[in-house]
Amino acid sequence: MRFIRRLLGPKKKNEARKRVVDVERIDRYVRHAEGKDAYLSAYFEAMRNTGSNDNIFKQNRFFTLYQMASRVLAQGPAGDVAECGCWRGHSTYMVANLLKAGGWPGHFWVFDSFEGGLSDKTPKDRTGRGDTSPEATRNQKESFFSDYDAVKASLAPFPFVSLHKGWIPASFDVPGLAESRFALVHIDVDLYEPTRDSLEFFYPRMNPGGIIVIDDYGSALFPGSKTAVDEYLAKAKPAFFLESHLMGAVIVV
Numbered sequence: 001m002r003f004i005r006r007l008l009g010p011k012k013k014n015e016a017r018k019r020v021v022d023v024e025r026i027d028r029y030v031r032h033a034e035g036k037d038a039y040l041s042a043y044f045e046a047m048r049n050t051g052s053n054d055n056i057f058k059q060n061r062f063f064t065l066y067q068m069a070s071r072v073l074a075q076g077p078a079g080d081v082a083e084c085g086c087w088r089g090h091s092t093y094m095v096a097n098l099l100k101a102g103g104w105p106g107h108f109w110v111f112d113s114f115e116g117g118l119s120d121k122t123p124k125d126r127t128g129r130g131d132t133s134p135e136a137t138r139n140q141k142e143s144f145f146s147d148y149d150a151v152k153a154s155l156a157p158f159p160f161v162s163l164h165k166g167w168i169p170a171s172f173d174v175p176g177l178a179e180s181r182f183a184l185v186h187i188d189v190d191l192y193e194p195t196r197d198s199l200e201f202f203y204p205r206m207n208p209g210g211i212i213v214i215d216d217y218g219s220a221l222f223p224g225s226k227t228a229v230d231e232y233l234a235k236a237k238p239a240f241f242l243e244s245h246l247m248g249a250v251i252v253v
């Protein structure tokens with residue numbers, strides 16, 4: 001148990017987390033405390049190197065992303081990788097580091113406003129729980145502010161990563177993107193419109209067997225993500241769809 005205490009930091013934080021999930025019962029955390037878990041090492045390395053934050057739900061969702069990136073590396077399909085929603089680059093760094101270690105030959109396209117945080121909410125993004133006040137809206141928007149130059153510096157070890165600053169979907173208008181085909185796309189933009197626009201752009205450009213990971217699917221804070229995905233899948237009919245119990249979803253095209 002001492003290992004776990006050290007892993008989770010000061011006791012107060014530890015106890016807050018244990019109310020959410022008793023990590024001492026999960027083999028992955030016990031192994032990580034002994035320095036033997038590749039995923040958690042990658043997650044924390046990316047977090048440290050991008051100045052990002054941590055929470056147990058994110059650890060769960062990023063584990064899905066990590067497995068999907070590992071699968072693409074080991075088995076394909078071939079194709080580029082893209083991410084919509086980078087913030088400070090936590091998920092970008094983790095995936096890029098994995099691809100680099102595996103000698104992956106493709107390009108990794110990354111899209112984010114890199115300034116004003118989230119775009120405007122539509123009625124489909126309202127939770128109905130007090131998030132319509134100007135202050136709540138401003139706080140949520142500003143909490144995702146990120147600095148382009150700082151993110152670029154953090155991701156400098158990965159020359160195959162290109163950062164595209166601007167609002168989705170206008171920022172998809174970059175040379176070569178429309179002609180590319182994709183093996184893996186990570187959509188983590190929180191809101192209805194950019195999730196819908198990202199799906200509309202990337203889904204038809206996935207190679208057969210290509211994987212789309214949706215970060216916010218099932219979030220009570222960001223209901224627009226699930227709405228956008230459900231609406232799109234009602235017409236797209238993917239080969240496989242998996243919803244994670246603790247938020248997030250995977251689409252195999």
Ligand SMILES: C[S@@+](CC[C@H](N)C(=O)[O-])C[C@H]1O[C@@H](n2cnc3c(N)ncnc32)[C@H](O)[C@@H]1O
Nearest residue numbers: 085086087090091112113117119167168189194
């Ligand atoms: C939850 S954060 C992404 C988290 C990131 N994947 C990580 O690993 O920390 C959501 C991001 O989506 C971006 N975003 C939201 N709406 C956008 C839009 N319409 N165009 C571009 N970026 C957008 C925000 O700037 C924010 O950085």
